[in-house]
Amino acid sequence: MTVRTTDAQTTDARTADVRAAPATIREALRPARLGPADVVRVGAVGLRTRPLRAFLSALGIAIGIAAMVAVVGISSSSRADLDRTLAALGTNLLTVSPGSTLTGGQAQLPSTAEQMVARIDGVRSVSAVGKVAGAKVYRTDRIPKVETNGLAAYAVRTSLRGAIGARLASGVWLNAATARYPAVVLGATAADRLGIGRADRNAQVLVDGTWFTVVGVLEPAPLAPELDTAALVGWSAAEDRLGFDGHATTVYTRSAEAKVESVRELLGPTAAPEAPSEVQVSRPSDALAAQRAAGQAFTGLLLGLGAVALLVGGVGVANTMVISVLERRAEIGLRRSLGATRGQIRSQFLAESLLLSALGGAGGALLGLAVTVGYAVYQGWPAVVPPWALAGGIAATLLIGGMAGLYPAIRAARLSPTEALATP
Template identity: 50%
Template sequence: MTPLSRLRAADLLPVATIGLRSRPARAALSVLGVGIGIAAVVAVLGITRSSQADLLARIDRLGTNLLTVADGQSASGTERPLPATAAGGVGATSGVQASAPTAEITDVRVRRNELVPSAGTAGLTVRAADAALLSTLDGHLAHGAFLTDLTGRYPVAVLGQVSASRLGIADLSGRPRILLGGHWYTVIGILNPAELAPEIDRSVLIGFGAAAQDFGHDGHASRIYVRAVQERTVEVAAMLGRAANPEHPEDVAVSRPSAALSARLDAAESGTALFVGLGAVALLVGGVGVANMMVISVLERRTEIGLRRALGAARRHVGLEFFVESLLLGAAGGAAGVVLGAGATYALALQRGWQPLIPGSAVGLGLAAACAVGAIAGLYPALRAARLTPTDALRTG
């Protein structure tokens, strides 16, 4: 009885890597093809997770309980200003922790001095603001002080971050002054960026008293910032329209600034699916490259296969040799892809100031997908090699 041919496990790896060691350049290109696909998937998931974590941290830091009440529009598109009683009604609403009315003062030119042409405003807006605005927004000063009930009666101004930059005022040294319309105002403060109120960044803030005295403002608020009790934010938002304008609540625009940040999370998630799909396509192309290399390898090594079969190697041993070789290519590509993807994630996260986060599931699934691609790509070449008979392989090798 002829004994069964055996292939020891210790011999399988050296035999399976003969093709890889004899043609390293071709093997490296096949590994790179798989690696690019895995790198794309890992990098997309890692970058998305890092950016989302940063965005969630910003939302938590800024709070989701800031609301705004502003002039609305009628069904015909006509602007409907808030009534004079809006600020009082909003401030008295149950669940409101703090509120601060503001009003845009139109047709007022903002200039650094009288030598600057008065044709434009440099994209800046003059706003009358209540002394409670800074605390309501949970804002912070970069320099100086904010408006108070007392200083708001005098020609003093606080600059938003963008306003200060465009006017060329970096600090308060030398008691800088600016020209609003035909009136000089002393700058007493510069704000840090207000992420949930970008319109404040582009504003020059003055008191309601000064706005009435110099520009004839009637005291009406055009935008009211509201800080609600966190647990009652949705409930308060539903009540603010009627609180601001009891007769026509539908003419009041109530918004939640943090909703824009939350919408960015949804947009990031939808974009992730697209880029992961592109990474999967790249991985598929890499798998085709591995399969192509393995088929060529079988054709080139027909003599070797025939000789091994003639010396007693079983079909399963020959097939297993090529299958393991393809599996190793996929695994190597997966490992290289994870390293490349992680590197791209860390580089971009550090550049943007994010905390680098790479999901463990992305690493695990990436390696598993690469191995699966390698196994599938090597299945047909392995079966083809196993079907070769010794006589055919030696005759055509």
């Protein structure tokens, strides 16, 4: 009679023999431990012996990750371009101007309004203009005084151009030196009405009886259209030569977008603490709401497409590893017969899955980065690839690759040596 023993009985008998053996024999029969470097080398065997399959599997993962990174990068670049366009529309620009007094007269901003507003939390920049009362602008002194052509003179801070996003059509903007001397920058409409096409050291205009040299001409300023019909002179020059009283008529503030509403609530009491009701504060631009809505839409799109790309990559890894286990049953049986434990078999296939995912994730991240930069340059957008998209893509690939390879690894470890070797 032939007595058949199962794999479990054989293992139990072997364990009993090992326990009964002396300590030195038990030590010799104990399976060798695999260090991290050994696990990586053993896991790479499947990739080296089947390079074409490994390449195609990694390519599938790379395409999924590249799609995710490219979608995130292109969307982020498009959003950056949209933010830049909306910023030019003054989404975070607020203005403070004097209103009316309780008696119906014209109020006046305190001379400390700018300094006080600059202290508000969230305010990034402050600038101001002051209308020079009674000052008119003429091309020559031969024009009748009543023909003002609707032009006015404003004293301006040198920081005004950056605050309102104004651009120069020609010439230069006022600086710390020219702001103290009779130099003037003309608004777009003012320059056209005065017949001055471009800035020139020989071009002069008469401002309240004083000759000023035209050093610059602005393009139309959509955020401050009142300056299009104005002659802009330095604050100090206006006080010294035009009798300017030093009180601002409009204070411009740029705030952090997340704090625009809170800054607006504080502008009135801060600019004129003694009479906050006599101050007019502009409301936030409608473009700010549009910008936030676009940001939420982009975020939802990125999360959805990123999840789909990662799911596709995970399915590819799982499929590759399941087929690998089925094709390598003989190898698994041979290793088990030579003393490899179930844990070592499990570690081998799990390491192979992680290596495959790492190769695909890294390649996909680089490919997605290249696609994003190329498309952004082609469209004229700022190239923006969030670091979290690159790092997150690789990390998520490793996580999903590990999860996808876990079942095939466990399945491989459960194969007994006799069952695996008996499989054709």
